[in-house]
Amino acid sequence: MIALALSFLLAADADPAARLEAAAARDASGDPAAGEAYAALLAEGFESAALHVRLGNARLRAGERGRAVACYLRALRLEPRDASARANLALARAAGPAVTGAGRPLLARMAERTPEGAAAALLAAPWLLLWAALLARRRARGAVRGALGAGAIALAVVATAGAALVAGRVSERRRPVAVVVARGGTPLRDGPETALRPALTLPEATEVLVVAERGEAVRVRIEGGAEGYVQAGDLERL
Amino acid sequence: MRRRTGDFLPGGTAPPDPPIARHGAGSSACPCARTAIIALAAAFAIPPLAAAAERPRAEASVDRTVIAADEAITLRVRVEGGDEAAVELGPRLPFDVLSRSSAREASVSLGGGAGVRIRQVMVFTYRLAPRRAGELVVPPAIATVGGARAETAPIRVRVVPRGAPLPAAPGNRSWRGWERDLALEVEVDRRSPFLGEQVTASIWLISPVGVVAYEGFKPPAYDGFWAEDLETPQRLEFRVRHRAGVPVRAYLVQRLALFPTRAGALELGPYELDVAARVGDGGPLGLLADVRRAHRRSAPVRLDVKPLPPGAPPGFQTVNVGRFAITATAGAQATAGEPAAVTLSVEGEGNLRALALPPLPDVPGARRFEPTTTDAVAPRGGRLAGARAVETVLVPETAGELVVPPVAWSWFDPRAGRYETARTDELRIAVRAGAAPGPAEPAADPLARLRVPPLADALRRRTPPPYARAPYLALLAAAPLAFAAAALADGVRARRARGAVGARGGDGLRAAGRRLAELRAGRLGDAALARGVERALSAHAEARLGHPVGALTRAALAAALAEAGAPRPGIDALVRTLDACDEALFGGGGDRDALLALAERAVAALAAEEEAT
Numbered sequence: 001m002i003a004l005a006l007s008f009l010l011a012a013d014a015d016p017a018a019r020l021e022a023a024a025a026r027d028a029s030g031d032p033a034a035g036e037a038y039a040a041l042l043a044e045g046f047e048s049a050a051l052h053v054r055l056g057n058a059r060l061r062a063g064e065r066g067r068a069v070a071c072y073l074r075a076l077r078l079e080p081r082d083a084s085a086r087a088n089l090a091l092a093r094a095a096g097p098a099v100t101g102a103g104r105p106l107l108a109r110m111a112e113r114t115p116e117g118a119a120a121a122l123l124a125a126p127w128l129l130l131w132a133a134l135l136a137r138r139r140a141r142g143a144v145r146g147a148l149g150a151g152a153i154a155l156a157v158v159a160t161a162g163a164a165l166v167a168g169r170v171s172e173r174r175r176p177v178a179v180v181v182a183r184g185g186t187p188l189r190d191g192p193e194t195a196l197r198p199a200l201t202l203p204e205a206t207e208v209l210v211v212a213e214r215g216e217a218v219r220v221r222i223e224g225g226a227e228g229y230v231q232a233g234d235l236e237r238l
Numbered sequence: 239m240r241r242r243t244g245d246f247l248p249g250g251t252a253p254p255d256p257p258i259a260r261h262g263a264g265s266s267a268c269p270c271a272r273t274a275i276i277a278l279a280a281a282f283a284i285p286p287l288a289a290a291a292e293r294p295r296a297e298a299s300v301d302r303t304v305i306a307a308d309e310a311i312t313l314r315v316r317v318e319g320g321d322e323a324a325v326e327l328g329p330r331l332p333f334d335v336l337s338r339s340s341a342r343e344a345s346v347s348l349g350g351g352a353g354v355r356i357r358q359v360m361v362f363t364y365r366l367a368p369r370r371a372g373e374l375v376v377p378p379a380i381a382t383v384g385g386a387r388a389e390t391a392p393i394r395v396r397v398v399p400r401g402a403p404l405p406a407a408p409g410n411r412s413w414r415g416w417e418r419d420l421a422l423e424v425e426v427d428r429r430s431p432f433l434g435e436q437v438t439a440s441i442w443l444i445s446p447v448g449v450v451a452y453e454g455f456k457p458p459a460y461d462g463f464w465a466e467d468l469e470t471p472q473r474l475e476f477r478v479r480h481r482a483g484v485p486v487r488a489y490l491v492q493r494l495a496l497f498p499t500r501a502g503a504l505e506l507g508p509y510e511l512d513v514a515a516r517v518g519d520g521g522p523l524g525l526l527a528d529v530r531r532a533h534r535r536s537a538p539v540r541l542d543v544k545p546l547p548p549g550a551p552p553g554f555q556t557v558n559v560g561r562f563a564i565t566a567t568a569g570a571q572a573t574a575g576e577p578a579a580v581t582l583s584v585e586g587e588g589n590l591r592a593l594a595l596p597p598l599p600d601v602p603g604a605r606r607f608e609p610t611t612t613d614a615v616a617p618r619g620g621r622l623a624g625a626r627a628v629e630t631v632l633v634p635e636t637a638g639e640l641v642v643p644p645v646a647w648s649w650f651d652p653r654a655g656r657y658e659t660a661r662t663d664e665l666r667i668a669v670r671a672g673a674a675p676g677p678a679e680p681a682a683d684p685l686a687r688l689r690v691p692p693l694a695d696a697l698r699r700r701t702p703p704p705y706a707r708a709p710y711l712a713l714l715a716a717a718p719l720a721f722a723a724a725a726l727a728d729g730v731r732a733r734r735a736r737g738a739v740g741a742r743g744g745d746g747l748r749a750a751g752r753r754l755a756e757l758r759a760g761r762l763g764d765a766a767l768a769r770g771v772e773r774a775l776s777a778h779a780e781a782r783l784g785h786p787v788g789a790l791t792r793a794a795l796a797a798a799l800a801e802a803g804a805p806r807p808g809i810d811a812l813v814r815t816l817d818a819c820d821e822a823l824f825g826g827g828g829d830r831d832a833l834l835a836l837a838e839r840a841v842a843a844l845a846a847e848e849e850a851t
Contacts (some may be wrong), residue, residue, distance in 0.1 A: 004428065010671065016697050020693060020696060020697055021693065027690075037679070037833060045699055045700050046697050046700065047698060047699070047700040048695065048696045048697070050691035051697075053689070054691065054696075057688050060685065060688065061685055061688075075685065084691040085691075087687075087689050088688050091688060116703040116704060119705065120703070120710060123705065123714075124714060127714055127717060128713070130717070131717035131718055131720065131721045132717075134721055135720070135721050135724050138725065138728065150611055166705050169703065170705075173703070179600060190337075191335075191338045192325065192326065193327050193338070194329075195327065195333075195334065196332075196335045197336070197456075214324050214382075216325075
């Protein structure tokens with residue numbers, strides 16, 4: 001026990017970069033403990049799309065398709081253009097039946113696919129230029145003043161679009177998405193009572209939108225707008 | 239069937255009485271209108287507010303307290319106090335929940351000393367089927383509204399065995415009669431089938447009255463059977479049957495083909511159905527008919543499944559039971575290296591989806607791939623019939639002739655009671671020369687295609703997104719603040735400039751006023767007076783503009799004064815006075831008092847604006 005505790009302490013104190021490399025080496029050899037090492041790094045406050053994707057890979061190899069999909073979706077929240085996350089998510093979804101979160105509005109889809117840095121720059125750059133143009137216009141005369149006014153209007157339009165993207169990103173971050181992680185799927189019922197006969201079974205890796213939580217029952221919305229209750233333990237929140 | 243209700247208030251306390259507002263036309267103590275209005279407003283406004291602050295109240299009721307084991311009750315839980323209520327029926331519910339629905343209502347009550355009370359009410363409706371006969375208890379339902387809880391009282395329900403007489407319902411004779419004769423029945427076309435032989439089961443709803451709808455159809459688990467749907471009517475149509483000489487309506491709910499998968503005694507478990515029936519004649523237009531709901535469960539059906547007789551031919555599989563014919567087909571020609579399909583097809587009656595067809599034997603000179611199976615199954619005369627085809631792809635390796643040997647296949651014909659064996663014809667396929675096929679690629683493992691991202695930059699501390707960081711927000715806020723600061727600085731600068739000009743103008747005006755007073759008091763000639771007036775006003779203009787004005791035309795002087803902020807009436811008066819001075823100097827004199835008055839009006843007009851500033 002003491003040796004085990006010491007090993008944990010040593011592991012916790014070890015250089016995170018060294019632990020990451022050790023986990024990658026285990027991962028390459030197919031050691032399922034690599035997933036635990038990635039999860040530990042994430043729990044310590046490290047976060048990147050690469051870490052999430054590697055954890056997702058480990059979970060997928062362990063047969064945890066729903067948890068793997070959750071990892072890939074987290075990676076895509078961080079880096080919407082991450083090719084590895086996108087490709088592996090497609091592979092995980094293709095490995096079995098699942099319901100995706102498709103069918104969202106255009107702005108939501110655009111925000112979902114825009115990196116956060118790009119959205120922030122798309123708001124900040126035209127915003128700063130807009131005020132600079134307004135300031136310059138105060139001191140300008142004649143045709144220059146008119147041109148600066150027109151430019152300010154154009155910059156205001158672009159800044160508004162940037163603000164909409166940032167708002168979309170904020171909404172995307174706060175969107176209560178969850179993934180079914182129960183191996184055999186989870187029954188969807190009309191009410192929170194477990195005595196109710198399930199209307200259908202949501203397969204593992206199904207993406208749902210959490211509408212409300214009532215104790216152990218969670219009201220969710222699935223693709224197509226249908227709503228029902230599932231057990232909280234069968235879901236993993238993003 | 240007595241309706242029973244129970245209600246319970248949390249903490250066992252009575253709901254707080256809302257404030258009572260008394261008012262009336264006959265009140266002599268306070269006759270003023272204002273008091274009456276306040277009282278009236280209190281009567282309407284205070285009770286709803288007080289009601290909103292009350293704790294939730296829950297009440298449960300069932301439609302019947304004595305039912306048969308194959309019937310169901312309707313439980314209604316009424317929750318007052320909010321439109322976001324939730325109800326838990328509890329884990330020890332001795333009933334199966336067949337369906338659940340909820341609805342919102344607003345309860346408005348007037349009078350009773352409580353004024354107007356408006357409360358949100360949620361009504362949860364459950365259909366409950368008993369799990370056993372006996373004295374059952376619907377346990378207290380727990381209602382939750384915004385964190386506050388309320389419980390209903392338990393309700394006792396007596397469940398009598400199926401078919402046992404029920405006590406008569408008071409006040410409604412028609413109810414008991416139709417309910418007693420309403421039944422769900424299962425008919426099978428044979429009770430002793432062979433293993434794998436089709437048993438056609440028909441589920442009938444027998445009703446002495448018209449059925450409006452049925453729902454919640456719950457078939458059994460089909461333990462020991464392979465079930466295929468033959469017919470499920472989409473419309474409510476009935477046939478007339480006679481029971482003890484009385485005509486009743488028989489509705490076909492479903493017809494199934496059941497194939498026993500094991501020999502011995504099997505039980506086809508009970509089917510369950512919720513029925514809505516129209517009771518009574520309903521008057522001339524049928525508008526007064528009473529629609530009643532009932533739950534029915536069929537009696538289990540026992541089958542004695544016979545094992546297949548001995549003497550099965552070699553290779554026979556027990557799922558091959560029915561009446562079939564087998565054929566083999568293939569194209570007459572093929573090309574070396576390219577696929578050619580050979581199809582084994584079985585047609586007939588039986589459990590086609592479960593048939594085990596023989597594999598195609600190895601064909602010399604060709605590579606064989608895993609076969610694919612397609613079914614075309616459809617009911618025919620109450621029997622499950624159709625075809626099952628197994629297609630095997632062969633790739634000839636060389637030109638020449640492929641010979642597909644005959645394939646023997648056996649099945650058991652339950653009608654004839656004997657085993658049958660059929661053999662396909664030998665197939666010959668002419669193979670033309672073609673490109674030799676390459677080596678087959680191994681099946682790709684999807685997990686091997688997983689992308690592994692590089693480790694570089696994988697260890698980053700979790701940070702908020704850029705748009706949520708303070709420097710970014712400060713940068714966004716700095717831009718309008720800088721603009722506002724610049725605008726403010728410009729304004730201050732302009733005000734200061736106007737102040738300086740105003741001060742200079744004020745001094746000049748006072749000097750001009752003093753000079754005009756001296757000119758009025760002096761005894762100067764007309765020309766000297768005109769020059770003096772011109773000098774006094776020009777001095778004021780120079781003081782305001784800060785530069786000499788002698789070289790300016792009247793129009794340029796007026797424009798310069800206007801730009802310096804001088805008022806337009808004063809400028810006009812000043813220009814008219816200077817013109818009058820020129821007239822006096824070069825036009826042969828004029829009225830000196832008029833000139834002085836004009837000059838004084840100009841100074842006054844300019845001074846008025848200065849005072850306003």
